[in-house]
Amino acid sequence: MSTSRVAVTLGDPAGVGPEVIVKALAALPEAERANFVIVGNVEALERANRVTGTDLKFSAAPGNGTIAVDEVAIGGSLPEIGKVSPVAGDASVRYIKRAVELALAGDVDCIVTAPINKEAMNLAGHHFDGHTGLLAHLTGSKSSFMLLASERLNTIHVSTHVSLRTAIERATVERVLATIEAGHKHFLRLGSKARIAVAGLNPHCGENGLFGDEDMKFLTPAVELAQAKGIDVVGPISADTVYARAYGGAFDLVVAQYHDQGHIPIKLVAFETAVNVSLGLPIDRVSVDHGTAFDIAGTGKANHANMLSAIDYARLVARSPRAVA
Template sequence: MKRIAITLGDPAGIGPEIIAKAFTQAPELTQGCFVAGDLACLRRGAAAAAGERPPLPIALVGSVQELAQVPPRCIPLLQVGAPLEAPPPWGQVNEAAGRLAANAVLWAASAALRGEVAAIVTAPLHKEALSAAGLPYPGHTELLQAEAAAHAGVALERMPVRMMLANDELRTVLVSIHVALRQALEAVTFANVRETLRITDAALAAMLGRRPRIAVAGLNPHAGEGGLFGREEIEVIAPALQDARAAGLDVHGPFAPDTVFMRARRGEFDVVVAMYHDQGLIPVKYLGVEKGVNVTLGLPLVRTSPDHGTAFDIAGTGRADASSLVEAIRMAKRLAGG
């Protein structure tokens, strides 16, 4: 059975709770999965998830090879680093929590790059806690990109990655990810748009078994209205699309950003390439975060995650919904061929 590592996420958030709920609610789906994290934090999360019922027992393993001995109806856990003496407070930015979350991702990424696990699913981490722990990355995507580049022995720019958010109704891929809006506008270059199209085409072709129909959103209102509202569509985006078509990609646009997502949702396109974070993610999240899955494209490993954050406001209450994590596990298994 192919193994999938689920990273704990920030233990001050809902990550440990939704992991326990996923193992409880989807026992068949979570076969072959294990958690990379901390025993005390996962125990606390399992107790929060269970409420008044007995929580699922946690089986501590020392290596991926020991997973075969774990009995059913348990949550297998591989302890990453030294065990914490006590879990951090719920719902608070905490340096130790950020470091634990990052270490779990680093361990899982290394295991995936070595071929020990078939995929990784990352529970939410908190960007402020990650920064407090001294990690120079704004999120999972950038951290995984750096690890993959180091493993391959190449410069970071030679390991380009893109974020795709997907649910049953819509897929969108972003040209830029976690940067300020001003920087996102500067990132709309011929090279970045063209590279996004290449990565999207390769990834979706592997998922769909055919070349995807790619729609491209413009940057400006009405896709620039022929240059009246900006010339990026004429001078940058359209030339990148023309170059992609010459290479055989099935790309269309640039289209008005306020209507292209509706067209894709109706089935006219398989995916929309958006120019920046909120332009692409708001339409998908509006359809419901409980079914959304974040997939990192361009990595030499499979990585998915739920479409939401740490939800500090409800952490520890037992109210967190595990649906998006369940879908992320399902997607990881499909992409890993298991």
């Protein structure tokens, strides 16, 4: 674990990303900090140091206890804390692009991303739904899958940042099956065969067509195809009960059909510790599961527990071989 090299992107420099990064690194033993490279700006990190009262040293040429920074030019002065701006949005994308380059070249084993602001990113002309879509684009991947991981509840999403109407359209046999397979392979990679449950799309899974027939037409065939491949999966199961069952230990992973169906239960039971994991990419990426929190950025109040969880999960992923049966 100690030899895994992890790149941490700064996120939106106007948000809490720099603050939770310096707090998390300050909480780690000094010897472990040598395994990290921060993709961002020394100036932003030093500003976060002052805000949080940490006393870390950062340098593009690390040594003597300083933490490595892969300096990325942002084309202007450091943006004001707590404000949505295209400069900050563009900077956050530049950091991600550089981290992907490092990962694809094999210079780092995993990327940990601090939060970005989707409005700022789009104001800067980068029209993506967030990290997930941007990472798929940068790696040339057809698609990717969002897994939210916590100690007692894990959920992987068929769709994420789209309208509810579009989410219903995306719940096809092919996409649901691919989502099941992605979760199955990830758990195998980490050393276990997941017990997977597929959450229903309609209330009570449609009640045999009374409340819609999508569950019968798309979800049930996907589950049957996955079962035929030897995957331990059941469903669809009504979404109003499946998460309670999973939290109680009946399942290791729930397949959520859309963003809020998966995010609400995770954020209810593990708001400070759940992490966001991108599956289906040629690189490994883990992120905090919170936003830029502009309302408290610059105050030093941001909780770094989620960043520590992301770092721990990144190490777990980095030391696990990518190829699975």
